[in-house]
Amino acid sequence: MIKLYNTLTRRKEELKTREAGKVYMYVCGPTTYNYIHLGNARPIVVFDTVRRYLEYRGYQVIYVQNFTDVDDKIINRAKEENMDAIKLAEKYIEEYFEDADALGVKRADYHPRVTEHIDDIIDMIQTIMDNGYAYEVDGEVYFDVRSFPDYGKLSRRDLDEMRAGARVEVDERKKDPLDFVLWKPAKPGEPAWDSPWGKGRPGWHIECSAMSLKYLFNGFDIHGGGYDLIFPHHENEIAQAEACTKEAPFVRYWMHNGFITVNQEKMSKSLGNFFLVREILDKFSPDVVRFYLLSTHYRSPLDFDDQKLEMNAKGLEKLKNTRARLWELLKGNVVEDVVLEGENRRTYQAVQEARRKFEEAMDDDFNTALGIAVLFEISKEINNYINQRDFYLGKQQVKVISECQKLFDQLGKEVLGIFDLDAGNQVGDSGLEEFLIELLIDVRQQARSKKDWNTADYIRDRLAEKGIILEDTPQGCRWKRG
RNA sequence: GGCGGCAUGGCCAAGUGGCUAAGGCAGAGGACUGCAAAUCCUUUAUCCCCGGUUCGAAUCCGGGUGCCGCCUCCA
Numbered sequence: 118m119i120k121l122y123n124t125l126t127r128r129k130e131e132l133k134t135r136e137a138g139k140v141y142m143y144v145c146g147p148t149t150y151n152y153i154h155l156g157n158a159r160p161i162v163v164f165d166t167v168r169r170y171l172e173y174r175g176y177q178v179i180y181v182q183n184f185t186d187v188d189d190k191i192i193n194r195a196k197e198e199n200m201d202a203i204k205l206a207e208k209y210i211e212e213y214f215e216d217a218d219a220l221g222v223k224r225a226d227y228h229p230r231v232t233e234h235i236d237d238i239i240d241m242i243q244t245i246m247d248n249g250y251a252y253e254v255d256g257e258v259y260f261d262v263r264s265f266p267d268y269g270k271l272s273r274r275d276l277d278e279m280r281a282g283a284r285v286e287v288d289e290r291k292k293d294p295l296d297f298v299l300w301k302p303a304k305p306g307e308p309a310w311d312s313p314w315g316k317g318r319p320g321w322h323i324e325c326s327a328m329s330l331k332y333l334f335n336g337f338d339i340h341g342g343g344y345d346l347i348f349p350h351h352e353n354e355i356a357q358a359e360a361c362t363k364e365a366p367f368v369r370y371w372m373h374n375g376f377i378t379v380n381q382e383k384m385s386k387s388l389g390n391f392f393l394v395r396e397i398l399d400k401f402s403p404d405v406v407r408f409y410l411l412s413t414h415y416r417s418p419l420d421f422d423d424q425k426l427e428m429n430a431k432g433l434e435k436l437k438n439t440r441a442r443l444w445e446l447l448k449g450n451v452v453e454d455v456v457l458e459g460e461n462r463r464t465y466q467a468v469q470e471a472r473r474k475f476e477e478a479m480d481d482d483f484n485t486a487l488g489i490a491v492l493f494e495i496s497k498e499i500n501n502y503i504n505q506r507d508f509y510l511g512k513q514q515v516k517v518i519s520e521c522q523k524l525f526d527q528l529g530k531e532v533l534g535i536f537d538l539d540a541g542n543q544v545g546d547s548g549l550e551e552f553l554i555e556l557l558i559d560v561r562q563q564a565r566s567k568k569d570w571n572t573a574d575y576i577r578d579r580l581a582e583k584g585i586i587l588e589d590t591p592q593g594c595r596w597k598r599g
Numbered sequence: 600g601g602c603g604g605c606a607u608g609g610c611c612a613a614g615u616g617g618c619u620a621a622g623g624c625a626g627a628g629g630a631c632u633g634c635a636a637a638u639c640c641u642u643u644a645u646c647c648c649c650g651g652u653u654c655g656a657a658u659c660c661g662g663g664u665g666c667c668g669c670c671u672c673c674a
Contacts, residue, residue: 144674146674147674148672148673153674156674157674158674159674160674163674188672189672190672272602272603272670273602273603274601274602274669275601275602278600278601279601279602279670342674343673343674344603344604344668344669345668345669345673345674346673346674347669348669348670349671350673374674375604375668376667376668376674378668381666381667382667383667383668383673384674385673385674386672387672388673412612413611413612413613414612414613416604417604417605417612418604418667418668420611424624425611425624427624428610428611428624428625429611429623429624431623431624431625432611432622433623435637438637438638442637478613484613486623487612487613487621487622489613489623490612490613490621490622490623491621491622492622493621493622494621494622497639500637500639501639503638504631504638504639568633570633573634574633574634574635577635581636586636586637587635587636588635588637588638589632589635589636589637590636590637590638591631
């Protein structure tokens with residue numbers, strides 16, 4: 118049974134999907150006027166992992182992530198760069214994919230863009246107006262928050278209390294200061310589309326309501342995003358969607374991730390304390406970044422600095438080493454069905470137990486931190502198993518090792534997505550490089566057998582300079598890229 | 600001003616009533632090794648403070664202190 122924390126009810130609830138075996142899921146994507154920073158990357162990776170786990174659990178996940186490709190920030194940026202706004206947005210969509218792909222984020226089933234859904238948005242605004250929840254003033258359409266009694270139910274805000282303390286700019290044309298724009302008129306030179314209210318473009322919030330309803334239909338399962346979207350963005354999404362369909366709930370479960378902080382302060386564009394994903398990827402490999410993002414529960418804040426990434430890099434390295442050992446041992450061996458005894462049986466059972474514990478952790482509101490801890494524990498058991506004095510690769514052992522490998526691949530690679538992310542950096546050559554490394558290892562082994570330590574160490578040191586790490590084991594020398 | 604969150608060993612971080620408070624990083628010692636690396640073993644916490652509830656609390660309640668977030672674009 119999967120439980121998840123629902124922001125709407127402020128408690129963990131059992132996941133009961135609209136349709137058996139299917140999860141319809143929407144995650145707010147970036148406004149594409151710049152490269153994404155680490156704070157943007159967190160929800161992307163977190164919800165990608167939620168999706169992967171649901172799929173591991175046998176659900177078919179219909180996953181939608183939008184791009185906001187027309188908006189004030191894009192228009193301003195385009196002016197600065199003397200560029201067409203739509204083209205600028207498109208450029209950064211491409212850049213987005215480069216970063217997200219690097220972090221091992223699976224593509225959504227749909228990546229809808231605002232500019233491709235203007236008609237849907239206009240239709241929706243019209244319906245909201247027809248239903249009496251919006252009004253037009255001078256080519257501008259506002260949502261009438263006072264007409265929607267449930268307004269504030271997600272963020273637990275009371276309209277009257279908010280009005281008292283808020284520094285909301287007063288626009289005389291609005292009925293209430295909190296009324297928000299559904300459609301705004303375009304100034305000359307700005308991207309604009311024809312509408313019943315004149316040339317203009319959609320307000321920010323309406324797109325997500327329109328596109329999620331279009332692809333996932335009313336009453337879909339999970340809607341995700343950062344904490345800072347609860348108000349006003351998601352509050353407004355609910356108001357728009359339910360004012361349009363006249364049916365609640367628009368969404369069954371609302372999930373929100375905590376912030377990335379720098380020196381305990383929120384990383385944000387307005388504070389200027391942000392780090393671009395690609396800046397970080399210059400210094401750390403993508404699997405480390407992903408591992409770091411999953412090392413804390415998704416609802417907690419996560420502080421960023423290089424030292425923390427280095428810590429995580431060391432931890433991840435440990436898991437990768439164990440996994441590499443499994444691959445080496447299994448190479449060329451065929452698994453047969455045999456009865457397991459003694460240590461083999463015990464280790465096999467420990468692997469089953471680890472899987473159970475991992476699932477238990479992830480079932481409980483996607484506790485990736487605990488799930489990772491389970492991998493560390495089983496990793497230690499596996500190493501102990503292989504380290505046994507009398508260990509040899511018989512049929513029983515092959516079966517056990519194969520089970521270990523399956524565990525690592527399913528939980529670590531498939532669900533958490535933390536393995537094999539740097540594969541792209543290891544540009545495949547003709548195999549010549551591998552051949553030469555093996556050759557040098559061979560020469561070194563000969564030197565070692567003659568106790569020619571100088572030559573042996575020279576080869577090892579020189580290869581280390583190029584990031585090739587040699588490790589001598591009882592089974593011979595193994596190497597890896599560091 | 601309104602609303603909300605957090606405070607666990609040197610650092611990061613699970614754990615929301617009950618066996619000896621997970622796991623990672625760092626440190627110390629040891630095993631293994633030609634030396635390393637990798638791996639393993641050993642070792643470091645009365646859970647911000649005060650009061651309360653309870654047979655029993657890191658975990659619930661009240662108060663305090665500190666930090667952070669939302670209320671305006673922000674993942």
